Amino acid sequence: MKLLKVYSRASAPTKIILFGEHFVVYGKPAILAAIEKRIYSSINIRNDNSINLNINNIHEEIDIDNILLLKDKGFTNLAHPLFIVIYDTLMRFNARFGLNVKIDSDVPFGSGLGTSSAASASLITTIFNLFGMFDKEEIFSLTLNAEKLIHNNPSGADPAISISGGLIIFRKYDDNKMIIPLEYDKELEFMIVYSGEERITGKMVDNVRSIKDKNPQLFEIFANKSEEITQDAIQALKNKDYALVGKLMTKNHELLNRLGVSSQTLNRLVEHALNNGALGAKLTGAGGGGSIIVLFNADNRNRLLEAFKGNKIFVTKISNNGIKIE
Ligand code: MEV
DSSP, X not given: OOOOOSEEEEEEEEEEEEEOTTGGGGTOOEEEEEEEEEEEEEEEEOSSSEEEEEETTEEEEEEGGGTTHHHHHOOOSTHHXXXXXXXXXXXXXXXXXXXXXXXXXXXXXXXXXXXXXXXXXXXXXXXXXXXXXXXXXXXXXXXXXXXXXXXXXXXXXXXXXXXXOXXXXXXXXXXXXXXXXXXXXXXXXXEEEEOSOOOOHHHHHHHHHHHHHHOHHHHHHHHHHHHHHHHHHHHHHHXXXXXXXXXXXXXXXXXXXXXXXXXXXXXXXXXXXXXXXXSEEEEETTOXXXXXXXXXXXXXXXXXXXXTTTSOEEEEEBOOOOSXXX
């Protein structure tokens, strides 16, 4: 494939999971939204074989021929799997040249907002763009491979929303996936509250797997409950019945708490949101830390902003933009 550019920049959105996290790994539906906070990747070609990666105060340089050794050594920081992503994407084009890579994020890494998937998706898109390519299905499958490096059993929901943007229902069927875009209210806002607790998605997904292995019947009951909540939520979103959407979010949080993926901090934040007029609140993503999402109506916006003024928060609408060349 012919190299068309020497410099490229692309971005991908971070995301919130409104309903169905964890159970989506086992074939149940989930609802995800892309948000207005993005991750940006910039690359330029070097005239040697070194990959120089700059992300989140980590600055490392590795010769392209040594990248695969990282897999044997084990990843010790968030840059390491991204070196493999760069290598695999270059190999897709049979390309072998050095790159300077810079990745910037609007939100902290590890905040439960799909930063790993957005970082990979933006990086892969940037490299594709060097060759004048923008194939969403291929970018999805490379992003999914990247997620498998980071946590070994991803559902594919995070790569799907990073690439599509908007609001989607995601469902995994064995090696296949179903993505249904949902219409949404352009004015709809969510408040995101960071817990300040970092967590590792892969660990949380592994914990849930061992709960499932120990008590498959109970897990089945929980998974069916998650599906029921998600189906009700799809209807409520279509009807713009946000009071019901909020109630269902809180119900989903309670279910995730019973599953064991919440934390004291997350529960406290959810309760604080509800005590201050939120329509609903829940943890989002893998749990164990990360962030909560809060749904509210316009009348309670200021009260909630005031209630969380001691926390790191932001308010966001749903973003229609998936991966994008900048
Ligand atoms: C993580 O953002 C969402 C999980 O459901 C894992 C996955 O779907 O791969 C916890």
